[in-house]
Amino acid sequence: DVELICEECKGTRYKPTVLDVRYHGKNIHEVLNLTVKEALRFFAEAPKLTEKLRALEEVGLGYLRLGQSATTLSGGEAQRMKLAAHLQPANREAGRPVPAGAPRVKRRMLYIFDEPTTGLHFDDVSKLLSAFRRLIDAGGSIVVIEHNLEVIKTADWVIDLGPEAGSAGGLVVAVGTPEDVAKSEASHTGRFLREMLAAANVRSPTKKRCAQRRKLRPTGARFSTRAPSCVRGAPGAQSEEHLARYSVAIRW
Numbered sequence: 001d002v003e004l005i006c007e008e009c010k011g012t013r014y015k016p017t018v019l020d021v022r023y024h025g026k027n028i029h030e031v032l033n034l035t036v037k038e039a040l041r042f043f044a045e046a047p048k049l050t051e052k053l054r055a056l057e058e059v060g061l062g063y064l065r066l067g068q069s070a071t072t073l074s075g076g077e078a079q080r081m082k083l084a085a086h087l088q089p090a091n092r093e094a095g096r097p098v099p100a101g102a103p104r105v106k107r108r109m110l111y112i113f114d115e116p117t118t119g120l121h122f123d124d125v126s127k128l129l130s131a132f133r134r135l136i137d138a139g140g141s142i143v144v145i146e147h148n149l150e151v152i153k154t155a156d157w158v159i160d161l162g163p164e165a166g167s168a169g170g171l172v173v174a175v176g177t178p179e180d181v182a183k184s185e186a187s188h189t190g191r192f193l194r195e196m197l198a199a200a201n202v203r204s205p206t207k208k209r210c211a212q213r214r215k216l217r218p219t220g221a222r223f224s225t226r227a228p229s230c231v232r233g234a235p236g237a238q239s240e241e242h243l244a245r246y247s248v249a250i251r252w
Helices: 028-032 036-042 047-058 075-086 122-137 178-182 188-200 206-211 239-247
Strands: 110-114 141-145 157-162 171-176 229-233
Touching (some): 036 047, 047 075, 075 110, 122 141, 171 188
Parallel strands (some): 157 229
C-alpha cells in the first residue's frame, strides 16, 4: 500500500482549529495515540471513561492505542474487544426493568469464543480467565474453541476433537472433565494435559461449585453455567464445524 501524508494536517486527519483544542495539555491526535494503559492514568479523573478502559485492560488489551484501526486487530484481539464490551456494567445488567424491591435476575447468555488467546501473551491469559469468570458470575455460560492448555485445564467440560488435523480429524476423541480427558490414551490433548495437571497437582476450585449447578445438555455434550467449556482439537480438526452442530442443539 502507498500512503501519502497530507501536507496540511501532517497525517493527524484533523483541522488546525480542532488540534488547537486541548485537554490536560493534549489535543485529540495526541490522546488517540495513547495506549489503553496510558489513557487510564490520563483520564483518572473521569470515571465514566476509565470504567470502559479498565475493561479493555482486564482482557489483556492495555497495549492497544485508542485510535488504532479495527482492521489492524488480530482475530483474538477482536474477540477480546467484544468480550470487554460485555464486561461493562450497563451490558451485564441490561434487560427488562426490575420492579422496586424485586430481586434482580441474572441474564442467562451463551458466549462462544474461537481461540480468544490468539496473539495474547501467556502472562495475560489469567486476565482473560478472570474476565470469563465475571461473565459466568453474571449468569452467562461460555463455550471456547481453544488450544491453550491454561484455558483448557480450567474448563468444567472438554470436548476433544481429532485425533489429527484435516481429513484425519473431525472425530470426538475424548469428552469429560480435564482429568477425564487427561486419562485418554488416544487424545493428544490428554497427553499434554496429563503432564500439566501432574505438575500442578491441583484442580481449579470451581470444580465443586460446578457440580452443584444445573448444566446445559446439548446433544452429545454438556456445558456448565459455572465454568468455561472447551472444544479442543488438532489445528484444522474441524472443531468450528462441530461446534456449530453442538450450539444449535443447546437448550435451557
